[in-house]
Amino acid sequence: LLVSGPTEGFIEMDLGNVPANKTTYVRINYDDDVLDRLLGGSLGKLVGDLANNLLLGNQYIQVEALDGSNIVLNENSSDAFEGQANGVVSLVEDNIGRYYIAITPDSDYTSIRITNHVEALLPTGKKASLDVYNACFEIGDDFCFPPNFTSYKGGGANLSLGDLSEVGVKDPYKAISGNSSEYSEINLGALGLLSDVYQTIYFSQPSQVDDHVQIRLMVEPSSALSADVLGAYKIKFFNGKEQVGPDYNLQDYALLNNLDVLALFNSGGTVTLDFEPEGTFDRVDIGAESVVELNVDAEPLRVYSVKRYGDQCPLTITESPFENSASCIAELIDSHNADEVQNLFDEDFDSYATLKSGAGFLLGLGNQYEGYVEMGYAQIMDAGTTSYIRIDFDDGVLGALVSGSLGNVVSGLLDGLALGDHYFKVEAKNADDVVLEGSSKEDGTGATDQIRIVQDALGRYYIAVTPDQDYNRIRITDVTNSALGLLAEPNTMNVYGMCTELSTDACLPAFATSYEYSGLNLGVDAVGSAGVTNPEYALDDGNSQHYSEISNGTLGVGASTKQWIYFNSVSEADDTALIKFKTGAGGVDLDVLGGLEIKAYLGNDEVATLDWQDGLINGINVLDLINNGDMVEVPFTPGDAYDRISVGIKTLVGVSVFPPVELYDVSRCYTLSSSKITSWKSYIIDGNVANTSVSGGEEVEYTIHVKNTGTEDLAGFTISDELPEGLT
Known part of the structure; x- marks a missing residue:
């Protein structure tokens, strides 16, 4: 409109x-x-x-x-x-x-x-x-369907501009997303007496008898939790507009379940709470109410997940994102100061082991400052094979490290992050011989493009290890600086497991992304506004509104910012990729267009660069689309096999800087899917969409839907089908 x-x-x-x-x-x-x-x-x-x-x-x-x-x-x-x-x-x-x-x-x-x-x-x-x-x-009747929508609300007697600076819910959808490492954040801020903020989680179907709700929470680690604030956090259940049962506050929950919730939250880890509502419900409110005056530093509440389960709908596990189900085949070689190590090898992609490091006495580690786990394969992995180790670490550190390989991160991005106090080490081995090592502590020396921090489409972080020698083991070590003293706070790191993609399907979608800078002194130069915002959004083909944003800011001539898109298999030599992007409208001519660089690589070797020609590619007037602010869909045929693509902006001599690029998608096998179709059925009973079941004598109208999702018209296409059993 x-x-x-x-x-x-x-x-x-x-x-x-x-x-x-x-x-x-x-x-x-x-x-x-x-x-x-x-x-x-x-x-x-x-x-x-x-x-x-x-x-x-x-x-x-x-x-x-x-x-x-x-x-x-x-x-x-x-x-x-x-x-x-x-x-x-x-x-x-x-x-x-x-x-x-x-x-x-x-x-x-x-x-x-x-x-x-x-x-x-x-x-x-x-x-x-x-x-x-x-x-x-909704016309389905799947009572086991997970929560599908969320919103938030709030109010209070003393709302004012000063009170509202931090009030609300940040990233609400992350409480129900597929990434168990991310969270929404509910912040009551400094609202006065009788104020509240709640996030609402909606289910598409009402609950079944004896259903439970499992809520995974954490109080922001930098906060000091008090008993008063613990009593302000509440859980409420509703069926439509009517509340079901009482308010559940976390202070009462702890007493009823003989659980020291205060100690659990103060430990800095997540806490999973289990509720059994007193009746049928289809939504949950999670939030905080100020029954007493709260100070400015009232602790935000993180919500990692909300799951409903019961006898008819048991809890489900998260499947591996790798195409070949046997890709996560690592075995335990050794571990030290690690809890729940068995979780590294179960079938749940969201379960993890916790590595502990710190000044001994606080953790009971006997003055040990490291925790590690070493995982291995039964067979030797060839040089150039990438292993992915999913991890949780300090969000600020991982967000900075995703901008380059270990040891090759711009120092300015790490300002205020004490990498030397808490960091992790990576070692790849062939038996007991170390063939590759790196550390997140390094911020400008010892660079290696064989170890990177990357994100998948859901925003989960991985250490991507690609040794240039054969290997069969990888060790991850969590380290706390011993110079901090015995009374320093201990640290932890979560490790989920190790996988390598075994499928060789040349049309596997992009799996991971990162970005990096080039043409500047990484240890000295400031990057200003240059960088990539939300890099994982370029992999999110489910949400057409999501995109990463690549900007070269005010970087000098010869400097560039580029986003990497990684595929876990090698393409066909004649494959064509499709790159979808937009920019702000106006101001781009052929010279400026030269600052937008799209390249294909096989490993670290460049195999092709997209030639913008005269601004027309395969009949597509790229310059007109860019200057009108329209979506640009550019086909790119490298002419050789590749397994990664970069999209970047480079500052050229005497030319205006190319505007920030909104990157929506990079996909392969564009020409190979020219006749691809998607089909599905729908039905309506007695002309009423509200009817979902039959008992006999009803009229059921079926519709067969066919959508051509390829690039060519379908010729001579026919549809045949049979009536479902029980219909005449």
Whole structure:
């Protein structure tokens, strides 16, 4: 819905007959800042109005539900969808960060209308667009389906601009994502008496009898937790609008379960709490209420996961992301100061061993400052084979290390990170002989491109080890500086296991990413705004709104910033990759376009560079698309086998710097999938989408859907099918 100036645009979607209290989800894309605030309802709007001057009244979304021509629900984003509607409208996120308007009228309805309003020219004078993708409602009956949406809310008696500086929920979707290492963060900040902030987790189906909820939490490690604050953290269960059972605060939970929750939180680790609600529920609220005046340093609460389970829906394990199920075949060689080592070799990709290091007495380690685990393969791995060791470590350190190989990280990125106090070492061995070693302590010397920190599509961190000699063992060691003294806080590091991809499928999707700088003195030069934001988003093909952002900032002539995309198999020699990206509109000519470098590599050897020619590639006018701010989809045929691609920006002599690049996707086998199709079925019983079962005599209408997801038209294509058993 594209508009400019004072105007409006709308779309109305016919849904058939939908019963009252049935939620329709409309996926949208809009101004990111506005969406982030609307996710928090009235609290988010207040933060936006006061702190960011978002002018939600000048640009807003109107949501209407209709029964025929009668409007049965009418809400606006200008009041955070909290007016006097006959039902509920809210903004929610799914588990990969896509935004939806959740619309639940109190009465039957047949259609949804979404209108994009611009009441006045926006301060920037730019076009204001609202992207509407689709409208869906739940017709399944899988009671074991995991939580699929989240939002947050808050309020209080004494809200003001000063109180709201840190209040809310950061990254809500990460509490239900597929990455067990990431989390949402609930912050009550310095709100006054009777204030609250809650994150809501939604399930698509009501719970079953005797279902439990398992919630994995942690209080921010830098905080000192008190008993008063422990009592402020609460869990609530709801069925629709009605609360089920009492509030559960963590202080009472500890007493009822004879558990020292305070000590567990103060240890700096995660705590998994188990609840059995007193009735049927379909959502959970997790948050904090200030029953007493809290200080400015009130501890944020991290939510890592929320899982519902019971007799009919047992807890499930996370499967390996590697294509070949036998890829994680490592065995234990040795360990020291390591807990739960057996978790390295089970089938759950989210289970881990904890390495401990510190000034002996605090950990009971007998004055030992290191913890390690050594894993090995039954066979020798050839030189150039990459092993991935998934880890958890200090987020700030890993976020800096993903910008280069160990020992080759820009020093400026590590300012304030005491790498010498707590760090890890990596050793690759052939039997007992060390063939490669590196350390996260090094920040400018001893560089090696054989050890890198990378992220997968879910943002999980790995140590990627690619020795240039044969090997069969890797040791990971967690180290605390012994000079800190015996009273220093101990440290830990989580290691999940070791895998190497055994599949040789030449069309395996990209597995990992990192980025790096070149052409500057890594130990001296400042990088300013140069770098890559959210690098893992370039691998996330599930969320079309996600992208990494590559910027060369103000780096000097000859300097470059590039993002690496790693594949775990070698491509066919004639393969074509497809690179999808956007930039800010305008200001790019052929000379400036030369600053955008796309290259293919086999290992560390460059095999090809994309030739921009005259700005036309395979009939695609790249310059026009870039200057219009449109999506660019560029085919790249290296002409030789490759297993990684880099996308980067280089500052050229006498030429303006290429603008930041939003990288959406890099995929292989573009030409090999020219006739690929996707097909599925849908059904409707007696013309009513609310019906999900039959007892006999009903009319079931089936629809077969076929989508050509390739690059060429399908010729001579036929469809055949059979009636399901029991139908005539």
